[in-house]
Amino acid sequence: MNLTPVWISLQLASVTVAVLLVLGTPLAWWLAMGRSRWRVPVDALVALPLVLPPTVLGFYMLILLGPDGPVGGPWLAVTGNTLTFSFTGLVITSVLYSLPFVVQPLRDAFSSVGGRPLETAAMLGASPRDAFLTIACPLARRGFVTAGVLGFAHTLGEFGAILMVGGSIPGETRAVAIAIFEHVETLEYGAAHALSAGLLVFSFVALLGIYTLNGRRVGVSV
Amino acid sequence: MNLTPVWISLQLASVTVAVLLVLGTPLAWWLAMGRSRWRVPVDALVALPLVLPPTVLGFYMLILLGPDGPVGGPWLAVTGNTLTFSFTGLVITSVLYSLPFVVQPLRDAFSSVGGRPLETAAMLGASPRDAFLTIACPLARRGFVTAGVLGFAHTLGEFGAILMVGGSIPGETRAVAIAIFEHVETLEYGAAHALSAGLLVFSFVALLGIYTLNGRRVGVSV
Amino acid sequence: APLHVAVASNFLTPLETLADAFAEQGGGELLISAGATGQLYTQITNGAPYDVFLAADQARPQRLVDEGLARADRHITYARGQLVLWARPGIALPAKGLAGLRPELVTRLAIANPALAPYGRAAREALEATGQWAALEDRIVQGQNVGQAFQYLATGNVSHALVAASYTRHDNRPAGAHQVVDTDWHAPVRQDAVILERTDSPDQALAFLAFMQGPAATGILQDFGYQPMDESQ
Amino acid sequence: MTAAALEFDVTLDRPGFSLAAEGRLEPGVTALFGHSGCGKTSLLRCLAGLERGCRGTIRHGEQPWQSRAVALPPHRRAVGLVFQDARLFPHLSVRGNLDYAERRRREDGPGRAEVIDGLGLRKLLDQAPSALSGGEAQRVALGRALLAGPRLLLLDEPLTGLDSARQREIMPLLRTIPERFGIPVLYVTHARHEVLALADRIMLMREGGVLTHASVSSVFSSPDYWALLGQPEPVVIWPGRVVARDNDWGLTVLATDAGRLRISEISADPGDPVALRVAARDVVLTLEPPTATSMLNSLPVRVESLQTVREGVVRVQLGVGHKASLWTEVTRQSVAALRLETGRRIHALIRPEVLGLDH
Amino acid sequence: MTAAALEFDVTLDRPGFSLAAEGRLEPGVTALFGHSGCGKTSLLRCLAGLERGCRGTIRHGEQPWQSRAVALPPHRRAVGLVFQDARLFPHLSVRGNLDYAERRRREDGPGRAEVIDGLGLRKLLDQAPSALSGGEAQRVALGRALLAGPRLLLLDEPLTGLDSARQREIMPLLRTIPERFGIPVLYVTHARHEVLALADRIMLMREGGVLTHASVSSVFSSPDYWALLGQPEPVVIWPGRVVARDNDWGLTVLATDAGRLRISEISADPGDPVALRVAARDVVLTLEPPTATSMLNSLPVRVESLQTVREGVVRVQLGVGHKASLWTEVTRQSVAALRLETGRRIHALIRPEVLGLDH
Ligand SMILES: Nc1ncnc2c1ncn2[C@@H]1O[C@H](COP(=O)(O)OP(=O)(O)OP(=O)(O)O)[C@@H](O)[C@H]1O
Ligand SMILES: Nc1ncnc2c1ncn2[C@@H]1O[C@H](COP(=O)(O)OP(=O)(O)OP(=O)(O)O)[C@@H](O)[C@H]1O
């Protein structure tokens, strides 16, 4: 069985989650703690990519990231590469599409932590940045795990938008979801079952590991 | 423009979220507070539907719910109706597929609430059920909002699995995501843009309303 | 009750026109579900409530017949598709057809997934037969079906696409020149239809298949870029 | 209304700490006193059914709360527990918190108006818990527990963090509840004056165990416990009884083991019991009964023992009447000037303090 | 090490409450005293920069912390604030909490070993905050604040909830820090004995305003403030100075405005200042100086005023020496027996208590 699509998907999911955590953490923090009047509209905006069917989102991304698009055009001019049909394009699409799964749990986690621990840290001389990294983030750990799990799993399983933007180029943009889909479509049920089962077992074991390691109980005193 | 798919989707998303909240709330509670050794495996299991590509999940659901399937067979025998290609089948599929988006934020919210408010309620004579409903749930409100928003939006946008299980039967299982998809496929870009824009604007306004009403600040003392 | 027709998505637009004509001539209403041929096949094997299946290929209908889900004597070829090479505006088409395509002019070439879509398979055959496959392989992007392959072109993400000729007649077709790929380069894309065993309205279904083979339908099919049926079929 | 006692014999093991406590709580106030970390909160949680690891037996009147066979869940125990931290429900206003308790009221208890006024909550009713000061939150938590009509009240430092004026306002309410409603109250505190003002009995804990459980007067009067009580000076507590009121002078006359004593008027009727506290500093020794002093009570006493407690300070135990005992501390110089030695008879001027009034 | 004072003049408006406080905190301990809800915590939060709504000016030495133009963020103020609730970081062990502070240490402060031992934290180092008792958590929070090396310490009821033995252990540490490191300490408490044991000055608050800010002795000695201080009886605090040690008798001789007084030996050298507290109950009036009593100090006094405070009880103000004043409370009967009236000269036996030692 050709495992390249599996590696592509794992890479894509990992990079996507990494990018999402880097972008989503400050965004979630701002949504949880900010006092701007833009907070609520932005909060509503974050959930919107979810509402569009993946292939339709993919279609709009094709326009946006295409060589004539408002993002893809400048990108092409600067880098000389097109964004569509590239791994980078897939990452951008996945990031947009999985954004709410990362931002919303994080936002809730930061809200639950609240401002009090940060006040306390400030009284010990921690700058807001320091307190954010050493206090707020560890206390929001549950939110990070949920964000990571949802973001990773959604990217693994995502398919419609990635297919559109990636063009299913073997070895480059053909992710495992596309491969399984093809097996099903071509009646190669055996291969489809095998890949699906592999994906499920792998994911289950990974999640089991994460949840066990994580304990998920710290801070809850019963 | 034919708006039936929109109503179908709104119905589907509403029913799905309702079912998910009814099923997901106790499950999330048990995941957050339970002491069983099955807790961690079940927690990992909940995220799994996400990992499969929607059409592949749809494929397995088709087999599971089909007239010869382990669920659809008995259902047919008892009710005389097939589950596949019916609204009920769509609901079951959406519920399974959106399960993690509802259960995980709720689980985190309940974990954040922790056991202490429930102890307090017990000391005032509240039974565990009473305390759960009157204390834990209101305190986990943020989690309910996130769960509802993610579940609703994901069901609105979901497409692959629903198409597979529902068969895009106009007036019955043709959801708005499918309709938009078909418009794009048949080069009716104008209709696709219109429907997409409508969906986005509607969702944005709805989210704005929810977030504004909700305030999302209670319990956070800064 | 309306006749429930499952149709491969590349044929959705023509079918909508045919349905109007069919209704006008008193054939009754059609209820149309579109999807990928493979998906529709899987649905049918799992009890989908369709009466007629218009596939994009011949294999799936044949399988349904073999499995006893469709009737052998109600199995027809309703259309024969052609492949066209489409180029973005400003890109000249090769004078000598696909064989003369200069690879350096191609930034990206979109085709449907050959494993899934008959037009994809035809496109691949044509590229191989004209010796272009090796030169272009790393520039080929695949849509899940012809529709998606066409979207790549419509959104400006590819310079060329090999798609169904039916798009050339489409009202909303994007700009750009196109030319038919010589049918010698690929096996004909035959699209078969079957009436499903489980139908409650066999007569109506039969009437619809007859209509599909009739002169009114043939005209519409030609308008959409499908070749008339050979008599041999 | 049932007036049931609580009997318990429980153990709880934690890494680095183990609790093993046994006792019987009668209706009335029992103070739970002990060093920080000795297990007071843990004991309360065991009795309330909140500690999973708690083993042993607990019985409330005829009803078993915990035994090998049963473990009545916390909400069925009709316990009111005021936690050390107030733990108000943040999503409900002060009124909402009180309503929550009142709607789940189990048995008879103080009325809403009584609680609100007694604890000074009226002005706070519409506030959110997050907008309360520390002491305000503590009072709301106490009111909430009272409104739920518990059969057993467990109070974990309920008056800590309140100013003494406020404490004096609240104490009457706390003092009457156990009698009126026949419920045992276990009251954790680190403040001796609260014990003296409120409690009938005291349970002294040390390192997870119950050192003694007896009447406040006997424990406070016993030198063995002064250190644990954190008493800087010796003290005795005498039970007494009002025998007469001297209205001319505004005095009340009490009968005690030490004889008749006069104190400034209190609002009590003849026959009423009172407890008197005499600390070392309320005792002045003189050779002769003085002609006139501002101290009303002059008693002949006998020196029972002398003990040097630190450089220059001698602790003197005195016998009064038949069985009463008394302590004071004097300097080495006074020992010499008064020629104090065991057996010597001398006079003591004392100024007893009536407990249960101001501290 | 800089010894800078903190000057502030701030207001804070909340629905139903407004704070307007002005003052200057010198290095040393200032007790912040006032009824529950009077705004003590709010003032601390304003000074620390945690209240967004706070207006006015705050200046620490030469450095402006808040003014119309500037608002130094909280973490740049080098403030140590021990919150009323301990607020330990739940994801860090006790050791982790201490380390967190120590790594961010701003200026000189007590050493780690000193803090750990002074507060009795050694046994707790590996525990999680959720496994601490109420008092244990409070001590860790105090230690954590000290280790961060603050230039200003704001302590919100830091010893509340601790038993008195533990309080006595901690007080020496708290007392020396402001001197050693030249930092002002603002110390919220409801316990008078803590004020007397720890504070140099006291700031009395009422309903969001500062009523007075002066030395502990002048505020405690002033009848105007007894009610707010929750003092059940009159008290004076006299400043004094050690003049001699009477080693034969284990006595120390002090010079005060009331004359020379003898007390049992304290560890102080001639010249050292001391503060003496004389409460009403530590005063006995007699017609004549008695031949011998256990009270060492007998002073000729003059009755300055008489006032009936409640049925049967008369408060007597006495003048001693040139400028000292003294209070006691006697019964109506004693007034008659001693023929007390304004201007009468009589004798007082007093038992002064040295502050800053045990309470
Ligand atoms: N959840 C817990 N897990 C483990 N140990 C705990 C836990 N809670 C308390 N302890 C430990 O048990 C001992 C008793 O704690 P407890 O809270 O009963 O003390 P306490 O007498 O109430 O003290 P305080 O007066 O300070 O509130 C302490 O040594 C404490 O460290
Ligand atoms: N976050 C808040 N929002 C609105 N009002 C508040 C808030 N916090 C406190 N208050 C109110 O402000 C007043 C002062 O509160 P503060 O906490 O300063 O009192 P305190 O003197 O510290 O009392 P305590 O001794 O009980 O802790 C109180 O009336 C309180 O109800």
Ligand code: MOO
């Ligand atoms: O419509 Mo088809 O079945 O793949 O192109």
Ligand SMILES: [Mg+2]
């Ligand atoms: Mg405790």
Ligand SMILES: [Mg+2]
């Ligand atoms: Mg306060």
